[in-house]
Amino acid sequence: MADIQESKESLSENLQQVISLLEKHKLIEDLLHKQAMPKHDLVESLVHKQHISALQAKLDALHPADVADILEALPLEQRLDVWELVKVERDGDILLEVSDAVRQTLIADMNSDELLAAAEQLDTDELADLAPDLPKDVLQELLYSLDTQNRARLQSALSYSEDVVGGIMDFDIITIRDDITLEVALRYMRRLGSLPDHTDKLFVVDRDEILLGVLPLKRLVVNDLAANVADVMAADAVVFHPEDAADEVAKAFERYDLVTAPVVDSNNKLVGRVTVDAVMDYIRDEAESDKLSMVGLREEEDFFASIWKSVQNRWAWLAINLVTALVASRVIGIFEGSIEKIVALAALMPIVAGIGGNSGNQTTTMIVRGLALGQVASHNMQSLITKELGVSLLNGLIWGSVLAVIAYALYGNYQLGLVMMAAMTLNLLLAALMGVVIPLTMNKFGRDPAVGSSVLITAVTDSGGFLIFLGLATIFLI
Amino acid sequence: MADIQESKESLSENLQQVISLLEKHKLIEDLLHKQAMPKHDLVESLVHKQHISALQAKLDALHPADVADILEALPLEQRLDVWELVKVERDGDILLEVSDAVRQTLIADMNSDELLAAAEQLDTDELADLAPDLPKDVLQELLYSLDTQNRARLQSALSYSEDVVGGIMDFDIITIRDDITLEVALRYMRRLGSLPDHTDKLFVVDRDEILLGVLPLKRLVVNDLAANVADVMAADAVVFHPEDAADEVAKAFERYDLVTAPVVDSNNKLVGRVTVDAVMDYIRDEAESDKLSMVGLREEEDFFASIWKSVQNRWAWLAINLVTALVASRVIGIFEGSIEKIVALAALMPIVAGIGGNSGNQTTTMIVRGLALGQVASHNMQSLITKELGVSLLNGLIWGSVLAVIAYALYGNYQLGLVMMAAMTLNLLLAALMGVVIPLTMNKFGRDPAVGSSVLITAVTDSGGFLIFLGLATIFLI
Numbered sequence: 001m002a003d004i005q006e007s008k009e010s011l012s013e014n015l016q017q018v019i020s021l022l023e024k025h026k027l028i029e030d031l032l033h034k035q036a037m038p039k040h041d042l043v044e045s046l047v048h049k050q051h052i053s054a055l056q057a058k059l060d061a062l063h064p065a066d067v068a069d070i071l072e073a074l075p076l077e078q079r080l081d082v083w084e085l086v087k088v089e090r091d092g093d094i095l096l097e098v099s100d101a102v103r104q105t106l107i108a109d110m111n112s113d114e115l116l117a118a119a120e121q122l123d124t125d126e127l128a129d130l131a132p133d134l135p136k137d138v139l140q141e142l143l144y145s146l147d148t149q150n151r152a153r154l155q156s157a158l159s160y161s162e163d164v165v166g167g168i169m170d171f172d173i174i175t176i177r178d179d180i181t182l183e184v185a186l187r188y189m190r191r192l193g194s195l196p197d198h199t200d201k202l203f204v205v206d207r208d209e210i211l212l213g214v215l216p217l218k219r220l221v222v223n224d225l226a227a228n229v230a231d232v233m234a235a236d237a238v239v240f241h242p243e244d245a246a247d248e249v250a251k252a253f254e255r256y257d258l259v260t261a262p263v264v265d266s267n268n269k270l271v272g273r274v275t276v277d278a279v280m281d282y283i284r285d286e287a288e289s290d291k292l293s294m295v296g297l298r299e300e301e302d303f304f305a306s307i308w309k310s311v312q313n314r315w316a317w318l319a320i321n322l323v324t325a326l327v328a329s330r331v332i333g334i335f336e337g338s339i340e341k342i343v344a345l346a347a348l349m350p351i352v353a354g355i356g357g358n359s360g361n362q363t364t365t366m367i368v369r370g371l372a373l374g375q376v377a378s379h380n381m382q383s384l385i386t387k388e389l390g391v392s393l394l395n396g397l398i399w400g401s402v403l404a405v406i407a408y409a410l411y412g413n414y415q416l417g418l419v420m421m422a423a424m425t426l427n428l429l430l431a432a433l434m435g436v437v438i439p440l441t442m443n444k445f446g447r448d449p450a451v452g453s454s455v456l457i458t459a460v461t462d463s464g465g466f467l468i469f470l471g472l473a474t475i476f477l478i
Numbered sequence: 479m480a481d482i483q484e485s486k487e488s489l490s491e492n493l494q495q496v497i498s499l500l501e502k503h504k505l506i507e508d509l510l511h512k513q514a515m516p517k518h519d520l521v522e523s524l525v526h527k528q529h530i531s532a533l534q535a536k537l538d539a540l541h542p543a544d545v546a547d548i549l550e551a552l553p554l555e556q557r558l559d560v561w562e563l564v565k566v567e568r569d570g571d572i573l574l575e576v577s578d579a580v581r582q583t584l585i586a587d588m589n590s591d592e593l594l595a596a597a598e599q600l601d602t603d604e605l606a607d608l609a610p611d612l613p614k615d616v617l618q619e620l621l622y623s624l625d626t627q628n629r630a631r632l633q634s635a636l637s638y639s640e641d642v643v644g645g646i647m648d649f650d651i652i653t654i655r656d657d658i659t660l661e662v663a664l665r666y667m668r669r670l671g672s673l674p675d676h677t678d679k680l681f682v683v684d685r686d687e688i689l690l691g692v693l694p695l696k697r698l699v700v701n702d703l704a705a706n707v708a709d710v711m712a713a714d715a716v717v718f719h720p721e722d723a724a725d726e727v728a729k730a731f732e733r734y735d736l737v738t739a740p741v742v743d744s745n746n747k748l749v750g751r752v753t754v755d756a757v758m759d760y761i762r763d764e765a766e767s768d769k770l771s772m773v774g775l776r777e778e779e780d781f782f783a784s785i786w787k788s789v790q791n792r793w794a795w796l797a798i799n800l801v802t803a804l805v806a807s808r809v810i811g812i813f814e815g816s817i818e819k820i821v822a823l824a825a826l827m828p829i830v831a832g833i834g835g836n837s838g839n840q841t842t843t844m845i846v847r848g849l850a851l852g853q854v855a856s857h858n859m860q861s862l863i864t865k866e867l868g869v870s871l872l873n874g875l876i877w878g879s880v881l882a883v884i885a886y887a888l889y890g891n892y893q894l895g896l897v898m899m900a901a902m903t904l905n906l907l908l909a910a911l912m913g914v915v916i917p918l919t920m921n922k923f924g925r926d927p928a929v930g931s932s933v934l935i936t937a938v939t940d941s942g943g944f945l946i947f948l949g950l951a952t953i954f955l956i
Contacts, residue, residue: 019857065733073853075861189699197735199696200678217695218677221667254762255543257675257755259737276754277735283758284732287765288847294772295843296836303848304861307868311876314840314869321836322877325829326884332825333888339817339824346817346824347810350940351803353828358799361773362792369766370781375551379497383553383782390785391792398789399800406804410811462828 068097091118101302125170128157166242172196324459335470353465356427363435396425423469546575569596579780603648606635644720650674802937813948831943834905841913870910874903901947
């Protein structure tokens with residue numbers, strides 16, 4: 001039995017072993033180059049070869065996903081050294097497993113022949129995942145080398161984004177007719193000799209490939225062998241279309257506990273299938289990219305990417321932040337006269353702005369989650385806003401009082417404390433209102449509220465917080 | 479065929495229909511109460527009954543997960559009205575589908591008998607999910623009503639958290655012996671008549687329930703009927719132990735494309751199985767709770783929870799934020815003398831702090847992700863810090879120059895611009911260093927770096943940003 005504990009431990013161990021073998025290899029190479037001692041050449045190149053073959057044996061024994069992890073965790077130079085040692089026939093599988101950023105570094109290191117050899121090992125749906133990263137001429141040659149059916153499939157798969165069924169489906173479908181008995185179906189299975197991964201059901205079609213139903217293997221093995229497929233199959237299976245949103249498909253897989261599901265075109269003709277592992281990959285990728293985009297990272301970043309590439313990946317967010325910070329700064333600028341008179345205002349104003357931002361982000365996170373789950377809609381928006389305003393009012397009075405006491409203790413000015421409390425409450429109310437309105441508005445205009453809401457909320461509560469606090473202070477204290 | 483498009487549309491439609499039926503029902507109830515017109519009583523109660531039965535028919539036709547969604551999206555009063563109408567025998571399934579927060583509101587509305595009736599519909603592993611929310615006396619009675627095997631299973635399941643295999647496994651296992659032929663195995667399947675959900679493999683055990691291997695249904699249907707199970711089964715299946723981390727299991731399911739996997743105890747005795755749908759639920763829940771905890775929401779919050787409950791859910795984060803904001807405020811307080819002299823400092827200081835915070839959060843997000851994927855370890859920490867410092871230096875020089883020009887344009891003071899640029903660069907370097915060190919340190923001490931890193935980073939870059947900027951200004955400008 002393959003124990004999960006063992007495989008977990010071995011991940012970091014694997015990495016450690018690979019690195020130490022690489023370092024020994026490097027050491028000897030350096031010796032060979034620098035010293036050029038002919039007497040020792042033979043011995044050393046033997047030791048050298050020994051390390052290389054130990055490393056190669058190590059890599060060959062690992063699952064492609066494990067090799068991918070090692071490649072991800074290595075700096076560019078070492079990564080390419082290891083990549084050279086990976087067997088050609090495993091290149092394709094490993095390229096599929098690594099992240100986009102690392103894939104580009106590996107592909108850049110391969111010539112056309114190596115790329116074509118790697119691509120030849122892959123299924124059409126896997127090729128579609130790899131294709132966008134391939135050089136144009138390699139992609140052309142690849143299309144040329146495929147048979148008509150697979151070329152059509154690849155071209156169709158390439159025309160869909162990763163966010164729709166067409167982009168995540170595969171073509172490993174086993175079809176049977178509905179007018180045969182289970183015994184005949186079983187005989188057909190035995191003739192095939194093996195079934196594609198994740199096959200939990202056969203697709204029942206007529207002679208025009210129109211989907212009639214699905215026959216789960218579970219039903220195939222528990223029912224009478226003399227029964228007809230038509231009588232045993234499920235005619236009401238959940239089906240998808242290539243243009244369905246992958247997000248909806250993920251929900252359907254979770255809701256109806258699916259392992260595979262057929263994909264049909266508008267004429268109900270079977271064109272492919274979606275498997276639970278493609279759906280899991282999609283869910284995981286979405287969760288990852290949500291987290292990245294929430295701090296303005298545009299894409300997954302190779303840990304060992306050049307500094308310049310990293311700056312490019314991150315600059316957009318910082319630029320936006322600079323603009324919003326400048327606006328907030330100008331709001332403060334308006335009240336410079338007041339700050340000159342009561343300098344305590346400068347020290348207290350970031351508190352009002354900061355807590356407003358945090359509170360607003362809590363509200364936005366709730367709303368974005370409710371939108372994703374379909375729980376937030378026009379009919380309950382009114383009661384949501386009322387509730388959030390209530391929470392903010394209570395928080396404003398509680399934390400505002402605490403701050404009022406602290407401000408009084410620090411500056412001995414009870415009016416300053418009252419202004420602090422009023423500003424805090426008003427800014428939290430602003431945060432609550434915007435925390436509901438901004439994501440709903442973004443959603444209404446078809447934008448993903450998960451990405452930009454947080455920036456907008458913080459911009460509003462910063463500038464708003466400074467305006468409210470300094471404004472109230474100017475009116476009542478000066 | 480059940481079309482995904484249809485089911486998606488019907489989600490909000492369902493909700494709309496339920497609400498309108500509920501409102502009609504309420505309207506008539508009000509009429510009956512207020513007017514008390516004996517003549518119309520008969521007619522009105524007939525109309526009333528009609529609406530109720532229309533609503534009931536609507537609910538009966540929906541999948542438990544769909545009913546759960548409707549319950550989530552309704553305010554408390556309407557939610558309980560709908561809950562009353564759900565058939566008793568579906569209560570259990572629906573309670574499993576709703577969120578923890580909503581489940582508590584539903585359970586609070588049920589008496590012991592109703593709860594026991596709902597629990598009786600469920601499998602042992604499902605009971606374990608529900609049990610923590612049940613009143614103590616109901617749980618006792620429930621344990622008492624189970625047979626010895628199921629009681630032992632439930633007690634064992636309750637002893638594991640949701641983060642380990644023991645908390646997500648189920649007991650729907652079909653076992654066979656290894657010395658029978660496939661033909662005998664198939665005859666056994668047909669005698670069973672149906673297989674549990676997600677059954678993609680049978681578990682091969684000896685007479686002491688020790689796991690010998692697994693027999694995928696795929697192999698059962700493609701191999702020669704005369705072959706022995708022992709010859710066809712996979713003896714090297716991936717197995718899990720009840721105490722394995724669910725997180726590692728999720729990775730293994732993705733890596734090895736599993737649909738189900740056996741769970742064994744330390745003697746290799748089969749105790750249960752993990753299914754891909756339990757793993758998907760786990761992944762989804764983790765992603766959700768990550769998002770919530772990143773803004774300091776302690777748990778999923780019922781949209782229609784009382785204001786007071788929401789305040790409690792959110793207060794901890796705001797309290798922490800208040801403390802960090804006060805520290806930053808005291809840092810500014812130290813430099814009040816400088817601000818009095820150059821009031822422009824007050825307007826410019828939030829820019830330095832804010833951009834530092836954003837940049838630090840980008841770094842932290844990268845590192846947290848790398849830690850989760852196992853790509854960050856001691857051997858590459860050095861090169862990560864070097865890279866992040868490089869990115870920050872470049873960003874600091876670029877954006878610092880932009881700010882220097884703006885500061886000069888606004889205040890006509892080129893020294894102020896230079897201080898701005900220097901402060902910006904230094905704070906970004908601080909952000910990069912802390913962005914790597916804080917999550918790595920939290921990880922080293924066994925804390926989840928995803929939760930607290932962001933607060934700590936922002937605290938450091940705020941106070942640090944004010945200190946650096948106002949400190950430099952005091953040294954060079956005053």
